[in-house]
Amino acid sequence: MANNKTTALCSFYVTTPIYYVNAKPHLGSLYPTLLADVAARWNRLKGCDTFMLTGTDEHGQKVAEAAEKMGMQPQAFVDSLVPAFKEPWKQYNIAYNHFIRTTDQYHVKAVQDWIVQLQKQGDIYKATYEGWYDLSQEAFLTEKDLEFREPGEPPVSLMSGNKARWVSEECYFFKLSAYQDRLLKFYKENPDFITPPERLNEVISFVENGLKDLSISRKTITWGIPFPGDPSHVTYVWADALNNYLTAIGFGDKNRTEEFNTWWPADLQVLGKDIVRFHAVYWPAFLMATGLPLPRKLLVHGWIRINGEKMSKSLGNVVDPVELGKQYGIDPIRYYLMRYVAISQDSSFNTEDLENRINTDLANDFGNLVNRMLTLALKNNLAHVPAPWHRHDADVQLQNAMHKMLEDFEREMSRYYYHQAYAVLWRFVASVNRYFHDQEPWKLVKTDTERFAEVISTTCHAIKAIGLLLWPVMPATIEKLFKALGVEFTEGTNYITLLHEGKFNTDFTLSPLEPLFTKYEEKKPDMTTTPEIPVQNYLAIEDFIKTELAVGTITAVEDVAKSDKIYKLTVDCGTYGLRTICAGVKKFYTPEELMGIKTVFVLNLKPRELFGITSQGMMLMATNSDGKPTIVRADESVPAGTKLK
Structure with missing residues (x-):
């Protein structure tokens, strides 16, 4: 239920993306929901009143097609799938305040009123759209979103990897191009609008290349919010879905004005990197046109990968969070996803x-x-x-x-x-x-x-x-x-x-307490046979002892502009002094993640010149099965310069 006006000294409004109901949620759906839940709980720990919003995106062509495959009407289909989202969120103790459905009548009415407002002020007009469309992303594509791979075949959408569809139809357009300069000015004045910051650079580049007006209606599908004044059209799914962040807290309802003013603008909006354009370009432009302040922060996370691929319903490589929670417990899963899935990069599970x-x-x-x-x-x-x-x-x-x-x-x-x-x-x-x-x-x-x-x-x-x-x-x-x-x-x-x-x-x-966590037996290798080890893999002890391995603390991390792989590290090696060491981990770690880490270095390698930098050693790394290098951390109690023997 919606909260009344906050009486605390601070308030915090956080949203998740709303999820398509064309299939059950997976681990990739749970992750952003947990990010939002942790943000809300952290602010409650600071004494703030909080409001967390999540929900389901129930309109659009791919939802209609999924319903048709099941032999169901779209409304009955989405009704049947909503519990598949609410139940896992309850299982994982997601303490949301409101669960919105874009089929909720208050949302439908508010979106239609919003469209009428923009029509009156001249921000929406009718024309014909011809171009490529990505059904899986519900997105109209520009040239830079396409790759033509096979002669005579449709291009591939770089948003999803799926083949694009050519569409030609009458549409209503939002004057997105009119907001290009205002958007660029906003990004410049608010450099912390998006975390991590490199995502903002991608958005700025996209907008600087020029914005085209955005189709916000479809005539060839029927499952959506009827477009006001023209029943032959339905509202384009993103113009519908993005407004949920407003309608859930009372936008468009005169009886909920105080509630809306309490919570908007959102303090944090959580989303995946694949929908950053919709939230960092279209959404701010919609808000500017509506005369509303923009959200304070977008938190854009990477993908969870399985065997090197993005987790995706279409790829069939999803992990069921319900079964995972039954096997390992809810809180251990929550901890693992927050501790070991970094928001700044893709992570393997x-x-x-x-x-x-x-x-x-x-x-x-x-x-x-x-x-x-x-x-x-x-x-x-x-x-x-x-x-x-x-x-x-x-x-x-x-x-x-x-x-x-x-x-x-x-x-x-x-x-x-x-x-x-x-x-x-x-x-x-x-x-x-x-x-x-x-x-x-x-x-x-x-x-x-x-x-x-x-x-x-x-x-x-x-x-x-x-x-x-x-x-x-x-x-x-x-x-x-x-x-x-x-x-x-x-x-x-x-x-x-x-x-x-x-x-x-x-x-x-104090009172007795059962163990908080269950330990899992280490999977031991089969010891019934002894594998033959090639002689050439042996290393003589007199050769090994020539290697000087020592603990060092990373005190500075500098970008090497000419390389997409290498950072320049300054390492405190204790009695060995400060060393400059090049490390090829740029694709896997941010400078902030490396700062202060205490790990092991080889210090007597012959110095090498890399991009004009003399590297005076090598950082040791462990490589996971998916090829990602992982830092081998030394205990904090071990002083820098300690030699390994």
Whole structure:
């Protein structure tokens, strides 16, 4: 249900793309929905009122064709598929405020009223369209969207890889060309409009090449919103669908003006890179014509790839999120997608890596920390943990580390680089594990019960902080954890401000807790036969020891303009000094993702000249089965310059 006017100090409106109902949702549908849900939850954690919108796009030619294949009327067909979206979102704890359907009558009326408004002001006119059309994208194509591959065959749409269709029909056009200069001015004045920023550069290039007026009606199909004043036309699906972001919060309804003014403009609109043109060009132009402010931010994510290909219903390589959640649990899937699928690039998905991350990050790093602390405290009758009255240096250092982590975490969350934010948090998880190990509370309980209680209390405070920052990603798990810690959690409380205050002054009441995460058995190779290893693969020990491998920290990342593969890295190698090292990872990592990483380098390679840069070493990488290089991270406790033996 729609919210009433916010009474909080801040408000946050976030939208997902609305999803075509020509088939059930897949992992590629879940991902942007999770991005929006995490954004909403993060803002609730800051005490803001939030409104999250999602829904279904139910009009258009490909929906009508899918219905025809099923022998159903379009309305009955879309009615039958909507539960297939709502049920997985409920399963994955997607806390949306409203689920819009473009067949909802309030939406239909508002879109028709909007068209009438634009007609009156001269932004819509009737003409004839002739050109190529991509049915799968519901998009009219320009020359740069096409590739002619086979003589005598239709061109291929570069938007989807499908063959384009030639259409010639009477249409109503929106005067998109009239907004070209205003759009370019807006992009220039709002360089942070799109994340990641390279997507904005693509949009600017497209607009600078010249905009043609946009067809916003179809005469050859019947399944759509009737075009006002001309029943022989229906509204083009994108002119219909984009307006959902307005109509869901009251646009066009005089009785909901206050509600609309509360939430618009949207703070964040989440979408995939394949629909960026519609949201970054057509949508802003529509809003300019309507006299409304533009959204504050578009978050444009890459594709999830399976075996190197984009996940797609048409390719038949989709992953069912419902079955995935049943097999691995909801919160582990939520965590994995937010931590290991970077919004700045395409990412591969495979269950082997998912199982490894559940084992290492969740079961070992975090789950084991919680289990060890609770088991040790309860076993030694420390169910009530008082706030520490005395602070040791190690406790203060951990608290300071928490403050530094919180600053870095907030910075990445504000950029919507969730994968980097949770990498920051996991470095703090490692710090808490080191603290617990170094303080040896299992020994203190026998020699110094007061200090034992202080260590347990400090650990509880750190786990509570980790839990609060994990809540947007793993809400059910963290709420279960908080019950075991005796922590009262109330949505809408500004917990981030409380964390910044950083007072370790909470009493905890501990209770038993089942393991939070299930570990998966490592798939062991078949040991019944011993494969023959070619002799030439052996390396003599005297040759190996000549290689100087050392830990280094990346302190600067510079683009090499002449190369589409290479970055110039400045690496702090401790006693080896600062080194300039070229790394061919530009296609896989952004400079921000590389900054501060501590990894392993070969330091005694012969220097090489690359694009005028002398490279003084090599960064070691692991290569996944799909060919993507992955950084081998060194533990934060290992100093730069440490030699590997």
